[in-house]
Amino acid sequence: MFDSLERMEEDLSQTLNSVSLEQKDRKMDTFGLYVVTWNVATAEPPDDVNSLLQLSSPKKPDLYVIGLQEVKAAPLKFVTDLAFEDSWSHVFMNTLAPLGYIKVSSIRMQGLLLLFFSKLEHAPFIRDIQVTYTRTGLYGYWGNKGGVSIRLSFYGHMLCFLNCHLTAHMNYASQRVDDFEYILDAQTFDTKNTPRILDHKVVFWFGDLNFRIEDHGMLFVRNCITSQRFNLLWPKDQLTMMKQKEATLQKFEEGPLDFQPTYKFDLNSDDYDTSGKKRKPAWCDRILWRVKPKSSPSEEANEDGHNEEEPKKQLQEEHKDEFPLKLSQEYYTSKMEYGISDHKPVIGIFHLELKKMYETPLVQVSAEGEWSADFDALITYSLLQSFPSSAWDWIGLYKVGFKSVSDYITYTWVKDDQVSFSDQLFQVYVNKDEIPVLGGECVLCYYSSSLQCIVGISQPFKASNILLLYFVSSNIR
Numbered sequence: 001m002f003d004s005l006e007r008m009e010e011d012l013s014q015t016l017n018s019v020s021l022e023q024k025d026r027k028m029d030t031f032g033l034y035v036v037t038w039n040v041a042t043a044e045p046p047d048d049v050n051s052l053l054q055l056s057s058p059k060k061p062d063l064y065v066i067g068l069q070e071v072k073a074a075p076l077k078f079v080t081d082l083a084f085e086d087s088w089s090h091v092f093m094n095t096l097a098p099l100g101y102i103k104v105s106s107i108r109m110q111g112l113l114l115l116f117f118s119k120l121e122h123a124p125f126i127r128d129i130q131v132t133y134t135r136t137g138l139y140g141y142w143g144n145k146g147g148v149s150i151r152l153s154f155y156g157h158m159l160c161f162l163n164c165h166l167t168a169h170m171n172y173a174s175q176r177v178d179d180f181e182y183i184l185d186a187q188t189f190d191t192k193n194t195p196r197i198l199d200h201k202v203v204f205w206f207g208d209l210n211f212r213i214e215d216h217g218m219l220f221v222r223n224c225i226t227s228q229r230f231n232l233l234w235p236k237d238q239l240t241m242m243k244q245k246e247a248t249l250q251k252f253e254e255g256p257l258d259f260q261p262t263y264k265f266d267l268n269s270d271d272y273d274t275s276g277k278k279r280k281p282a283w284c285d286r287i288l289w290r291v292k293p294k295s296s297p298s299e300e301a302n303e304d305g306h307n308e309e310e311p312k313k314q315l316q317e318e319h320k321d322e323f324p325l326k327l328s329q330e331y332y333t334s335k336m337e338y339g340i341s342d343h344k345p346v347i348g349i350f351h352l353e354l355k356k357m358y359e360t361p362l363v364q365v366s367a368e369g370e371w372s373a374d375f376d377a378l379i380t381y382s383l384l385q386s387f388p389s390s391a392w393d394w395i396g397l398y399k400v401g402f403k404s405v406s407d408y409i410t411y412t413w414v415k416d417d418q419v420s421f422s423d424q425l426f427q428v429y430v431n432k433d434e435i436p437v438l439g440g441e442c443v444l445c446y447y448s449s450s451l452q453c454i455v456g457i458s459q460p461f462k463a464s465n466i467l468l469l470y471f472v473s474s475n476i477r
Contacts, residue, residue: 028324029155031122031352032061035287037163038338038345039208039263042072042111045091052335052345053095060099061349063154064117066092067163069208070341073110073144088113093403103404104453107131107148112207114148114163123445123454124361128153130452134186136167136179147183147207151200156357157325158193160200164207170280173238176210177246184248198251198292201325202352205252206287208343211238213261213282221281222272225260233261237283252288255332255348262346268339285334287348291327326353362387363446363456365395368427371442371463377430379412381446381456391415392449395428400441400460405453410434414446435463 036052050056053064071088085093086108092115093103101117104126108114112133118126129152136146147164164183166176184197194200213221214236224232234240234257243249261281264273273279331349338345362385368378379395393415396408410430418428442463446456 028326028353028355031063031154031354032059033063033065033350033352034061035161035204035206035348035350036064036066036345037069037206037208037285037287038067039069039165039285039341039343040088041070041341041343043340044072045088046338046340047091049091049095051337052347053092054347054349055095055099060119062119062122063352064092064096064101064115065150065161065204066113066115066117067161067206068111068113068115069163069165070111071108071113086113089115092117097401097403100401102402102407105129105131105150105152107133107150109133109135109146109148110144112146112148112163112165114150114161116150116152116161120457122154124363124456125155125356125358126152127451127453127455128158128191130189130191132187132189134183136182145179147180147187149187149197151189151194151197154352155354155359156323157202157354158200160194160197160203162187162197162203162205162207164205164209166208166210168210170212170214173211173214173242176238177242177249180205180209181248198290201292202327203252203290203292204287205289206346206348208284209239209286210284211242211282211286212284213237213280214241218278218280221261225272225281228260230257230260233257239283239286252290254286254288255329257283257332259333259346260336262334262344264342265339265344267342270336270339273342285343285346287332287346289327289329289350291325323355323357325355327351328353358385360384361456362448365444365446365456365458367442367444367458367461371435371461373432373435376432377435379428379430379444380425381414381428382425387448387455388450389414389448390450394447394449396445396447397435398443398445400443402443405445405447408445409442 034053068088071086089106096117100120102120102123103115104118104123105116106114131150133148134146145165145167147162149160149162151158151160164180166179187197188195197203213233216233216236221233224230261283263282263284264279265271266274272281328351329348330351334344334346336344362383363381364384365379365381368380371377381395383389394411394413396411398408412428412430414428418426440463441460443460444458445454448455
């Protein structure tokens with residue numbers, strides 16, 4: 001027993017020493033980011049979303065960000081979805097969890113839904129998660145239109161994802177821009193360094209932005225689509241036109257529209273609208289991004305030509321140089337095979353190249369000894385870095401392949417039945433009656449209530465001879 005503790009303390013000491021060396025000789029790492037936007041027109045999800053997520057691709061992305069609009073939000077269904085997760089979230093979680101992804105965060109505002117998935121290995125390095133929403137329908141009182149966002153720190157780099165559904169119809173291009181600018185101004189986060197969307201190092205803006213194709217008649221538009229001469233339509237795309245005169249839009253980039261307009265289709269068809277309205281095709285569904293530029297000297301100076309915060313800003317700029325970030329788009333297209341909506345989904349595949357600001361989790365957690373229904377269990381954890389831990393932190397027991405933080409089998413509060421046996425290592429006692437695990441591989445996750453995220457994950461371990469039960473008392477889901 002004592003030899004085991006000495007070895008654990010030795011391993012921990014080496015880990016802590018490695019933390020102090022992290023700033024040296026870091027290389028750039030590249031991460032795959034897959035963004036989906038789809039106006040689903042109140043339809044239920046298809047049984048198979050493999051093609052939508054390109055799961056047959058040999059190289060899977062590290063992150064999936066999925067923005068939906070017009071998710072069915074009838075009053076009774078909306079209340080049920082809030083309590084038990086909506087059908088769209090379920091289909092994406094059920095599809096991605098077996099591949100090693102968890103749902104890290106989500107936000108819903110009526111028909112707008114935004115989901116953020118990550119490979120499990122990155123979860124302890126996704127921190128500072130906050131979500132918010134802004135209504136723009138009915139003069140800001142109704143959430144059928146507006147924006148929902150998730151912001152977070154990914155290996156120390158601040159990212160923000162904004163899913164919007166803007167005002168419809170041809171004649172409201174200026175209103176769409178006004179609504180977007182209102183959303184940017186209205187959404188704030190409880191943090192000093194990045195209180196607004198555009199303060200983040202990278203911003204993704206996507207959704208049913210509802211911009212249309214002006215001037216050209218239906219015959220010309222359809223001929224351009226049939227002949228795949230999409231470039232002839234670009235100059236009259238309203239978003240392209242508005243970018244030429246709106247400074248806020250000029251901050252955002254977009255890949256070439258080398259795919260046919262994604263609106264409006266007959267259901268379960270590749271035919272554009274044949275109803276009496278015969279809506280003109282348009283690129284309503286878009287994915288744009290912005291990488292925050294370095295501040296220029298003119299922006300930093302005040303009216304007297306001096307900047308009282310110059311030393312602070314200079315340090316921030318040096319920090320940016322020390323931990324650079326680059327973003328490139330590999331692919332931008334629609335998924336024509338899905339016909340449940342009058343919109344086709346649009347995907348964007350990105351490469352996020354960055355230098356990690358940290359590579360060590362905040363907490364190291366592990367299962368000690370044998371885990372089964374026959375024995376009380378022990379969890380060992382240690383704090384590798386300083387962070388605001390609290391009595392409300394907990395350690396969850398999960399089956400390998402779990403879907404989200406709330407998909408635990410059981411959990412224990414870190415301050416309950418805790419025994420400190422050194423200055424650095426702690427043990428949490430778990431009664432055998434509180435371990436209703438199925439046999440198989442499991443992991444432990446330390447959840448920080450202050451940071452609202454997982455900050456440590458154990459190595460997988462075997463649990464055997466255990467009963468099929470679910471621990472329901474003191475439920476914290």
